[in-house]
Amino acid sequence: MTKRSFISALWFCAPFAVLIVLWAILIPYFDVNPRLFPHLTAVVQAGIEGIQDGTLVQHIGASLLRVAVGTLLALLVAIPLGVAMGVSPVVSTFLTPLFRFFSVLAGIAWIPIATLWFGYGFGAITFIIFNAVFFIVTYNTLLGVSTIPLHVRNAAASLGAGRWAMLTEVLLPGALPNIVTGIRTGMGFAWRGLIAAEMIATNVGLGYMLFVARDFYKTEVIVLGMIVIGVLWLLLDRLLLAPIERATIERWGMVQRA
Amino acid sequence: MGVGDAVKNLVIRNLSKTYFDVYAGTQVTAVRDVSLNVPESEFISIVGPSGCGKSTILNMIAGFIPHSSGEILVGGKPVNGPGPDRGVVFQSFALFPWRTVLENVAFGPKMRGVGKVEREKIAHEFLALAKLSEAAGRYPNELSGGMQQRVGVARALANEPDVLLMDEPFASVDAQTRMTLQEELTRIWEAKRPTVIFITHDVAEAVFLANRVVALSKGKVLDEIEVDLPRPRVWDDLHENEQFKSLTARVLQLVRSA
Amino acid sequence: MKTFFLTIWSGYVRLTARWPSIGSIAPFIPLIAAWWIITELQIFPRVFLPGPVDVVRSFGTLVYTGILPEYLQDSMVRLVVGAFWGIVLGIPLGIFIGLSPRAHTVLWPPLLFFQAIGDIAWLPILVIWFGYGLTTMTVIIVYTVIFPVVLNTVLGVRSTSITLHRAALSLGASRARLLWEVVLPGALPNIITGLRNGLGYGWRALIATEIIVGTSGIGFLMFDARRGGSLVEVLLGMIILGILWYIVDAWILAPLERATGQRWGLVTQ
Ligand SMILES: Nc1ncnc2c1ncn2[C@@H]1O[C@H](COP(=O)(O)OP(=O)(O)OP(=O)(O)O)[C@@H](O)[C@H]1O
Ligand SMILES: [Mg+2]
Numbered sequence: 160m161t162k163r164s165f166i167s168a169l170w171f172c173a174p175f176a177v178l179i180v181l182w183a184i185l186i187p188y189f190d191v192n193p194r195l196f197p198h199l200t201a202v203v204q205a206g207i208e209g210i211q212d213g214t215l216v217q218h219i220g221a222s223l224l225r226v227a228v229g230t231l232l233a234l235l236v237a238i239p240l241g242v243a244m245g246v247s248p249v250v251s252t253f254l255t256p257l258f259r260f261f262s263v264l265a266g267i268a269w270i271p272i273a274t275l276w277f278g279y280g281f282g283a284i285t286f287i288i289f290n291a292v293f294f295i296v297t298y299n300t301l302l303g304v305s306t307i308p309l310h311v312r313n314a315a316a317s318l319g320a321g322r323w324a325m326l327t328e329v330l331l332p333g334a335l336p337n338i339v340t341g342i343r344t345g346m347g348f349a350w351r352g353l354i355a356a357e358m359i360a361t362n363v364g365l366g367y368m369l370f371v372a373r374d375f376y377k378t379e380v381i382v383l384g385m386i387v388i389g390v391l392w393l394l395l396d397r398l399l400l401a402p403i404e405r406a407t408i409e410r411w412g413m414v415q416r417a
Numbered sequence: 418m419g420v421g422d423a424v425k426n427l428v429i430r431n432l433s434k435t436y437f438d439v440y441a442g443t444q445v446t447a448v449r450d451v452s453l454n455v456p457e458s459e460f461i462s463i464v465g466p467s468g469c470g471k472s473t474i475l476n477m478i479a480g481f482i483p484h485s486s487g488e489i490l491v492g493g494k495p496v497n498g499p500g501p502d503r504g505v506v507f508q509s510f511a512l513f514p515w516r517t518v519l520e521n522v523a524f525g526p527k528m529r530g531v532g533k534v535e536r537e538k539i540a541h542e543f544l545a546l547a548k549l550s551e552a553a554g555r556y557p558n559e560l561s562g563g564m565q566q567r568v569g570v571a572r573a574l575a576n577e578p579d580v581l582l583m584d585e586p587f588a589s590v591d592a593q594t595r596m597t598l599q600e601e602l603t604r605i606w607e608a609k610r611p612t613v614i615f616i617t618h619d620v621a622e623a624v625f626l627a628n629r630v631v632a633l634s635k636g637k638v639l640d641e642i643e644v645d646l647p648r649p650r651v652w653d654d655l656h657e658n659e660q661f662k663s664l665t666a667r668v669l670q671l672v673r674s675a
Numbered sequence: 676m677k678t679f680f681l682t683i684w685s686g687y688v689r690l691t692a693r694w695p696s697i698g699s700i701a702p703f704i705p706l707i708a709a710w711w712i713i714t715e716l717q718i719f720p721r722v723f724l725p726g727p728v729d730v731v732r733s734f735g736t737l738v739y740t741g742i743l744p745e746y747l748q749d750s751m752v753r754l755v756v757g758a759f760w761g762i763v764l765g766i767p768l769g770i771f772i773g774l775s776p777r778a779h780t781v782l783w784p785p786l787l788f789f790q791a792i793g794d795i796a797w798l799p800i801l802v803i804w805f806g807y808g809l810t811t812m813t814v815i816i817v818y819t820v821i822f823p824v825v826l827n828t829v830l831g832v833r834s835t836s837i838t839l840h841r842a843a844l845s846l847g848a849s850r851a852r853l854l855w856e857v858v859l860p861g862a863l864p865n866i867i868t869g870l871r872n873g874l875g876y877g878w879r880a881l882i883a884t885e886i887i888v889g890t891s892g893i894g895f896l897m898f899d900a901r902r903g904g905s906l907v908e909v910l911l912g913m914i915i916l917g918i919l920w921y922i923v924d925a926w927i928l929a930p931l932e933r934a935t936g937q938r939w940g941l942v943t944q
Contacts, residue, residue: 319501373799
């Protein structure tokens, strides 16, 4: 088991090793202007410097904090709201289009209005993340709860489940596949929204780091930032969100999908 | 039966149900003036063509839908809402996909507040009764239809209900499996002697299982027929049994004449 | 009382069954009414939350002056061009990776990684390479659309069953025919799902790009208005975006997805 996952991790990394070697050889070979694309060594050096003087850590910390706060707040509101609306077929039928509309709009499109309401800074950016996650998760929770078959709810009731047990034993687990998918999608939009918002509306964070570097043609910082952004999201998505999705949904056989 | 005894009988008096059909905007009367008296430990089958109101009656007894007029008394107490005194086995199984087989069966005791060790003991006992001990750790979607329905029966029984309500529980399994399940159900009934209301449109099944068959048509009771076939009942014996054949023919004629 | 409510609900259900679009418009009526009342009562200052009437008025002005149609067209053209190239490059690439296990081993990890970098993060370096302009925007949108399309196509191709391949080959299909008759239709539901996701990300990327580097388009309209402190046009822009995307998603992409996936029973959801 561990040996197999180790080998598959090796296979996963192998193509990157090739890419990095190519990068290390080709850029100096063709003598590419560092203002267009940086040398590998320059990026590594920028990384080490960023860690040593703490700026890189600070940017990463700021971005992650915003994502964590925004997402957490959104989930705290969205899941109870979605469940409450989903249990009534009348309410959920009526409100579905509304939440669909807002989940379509969620994220980046709110940047201008968010900066007006909250000013430039932590508030506006956290709001963007909140909003990207909130609408999509609410919509998905609503959908998930309203698609739990009536006879499953009836079964629980006839086995003696009260309101609280109905919520924790039936409604939440039944909607969980949808909720997890919603969180994954919502966070995908939120992560991109975060980078965009940080370019516009703040003075710390990964997006800001990229955008400022562009002013000075510091391509090594830009590329470093891109790599950090990619790695962070990959870790978040593959190590946290996707496994949860797989562990619950596939084993339960509730959704068969990629 | 003395007054005040905790008896597990079921009494239905002048029961009617009128639906409001949201899609047509009209009233539909599905059950008219049905009266039934089911003593403790009797096994009753209700047969009738599709749409004659069988499920409606069962859902009212289970408390899933309110009745329009009349009375339903379980052990002398009027029914209002679903409760653990009436166990239900559903045609579509209605197992909780997010719970293992064992946890599904232990659900009722859990709702009653039985501790983990104790309720798993109960669940194992009823799984053994349903010949499912090996499947305890699996999830419902990893079982065949026949096995899933045995879990359904075990789950309902594990709650020790006064009355067991079954709505075409074997309709969606193949013919061979169905016969096995029927034989097992009679075996389990003889072991535990619950009061059973069994709904089906299969006349042979109704006769095979029951002490009494109630024929239903267009929401009304046509007639009730006593079945005094010897027990234990197995298909190998009954196939050639003249009494079984004539009873089946009588019920069939009754149902078709309406 | 209960029957009264049921009668109303029944009327609503039958109405929306006959005209489904009523069902998707009706819930907005109370929302807009509430918005209108809140702004009339001046609970929030008007600069912070303009009312529906102001938005409609500004819609009229912007249409009349021709700015809105022009910007809308700019945005749509960018999205369509981006989507077009995303599809044209993405599907063949996806089929290639899906059919060749070797290509899959080599290309799958970088694909995941480059998708994870995300469109917007490319903006600074693209601006250095191509300047502020159409090229930058197009690259961003193609980049955004292509990954979901490729990844889903690969999944679709890899999930068409080997039995189907064998059936087609034994019925005399050539390799090329196999591709056209079996692999492509088999992967189509996934491809459309990918396209739907891709466009979902794509138009968000477009808005962000227009906000940051734009000179025209709805995103630019919104951010320009924000800079001038005029919330009316920001709201107008959001509403237009919402309606536009809602129409594309709910009336074109989702039905297309349903038509292929559910019709053929390939997608189980
Ligand atoms: N929720 C409902 N709203 C309106 N009418 C209903 C509703 N449920 C059932 N009916 C109607 O009541 C009648 C009886 O339905 P019921 O489900 O009890 O039939 P059934 O005997 O169980 O049939 P089957 O053997 O097909 O399960 C049918 O005419 C049906 O159309
Ligand atoms: Mg029925």
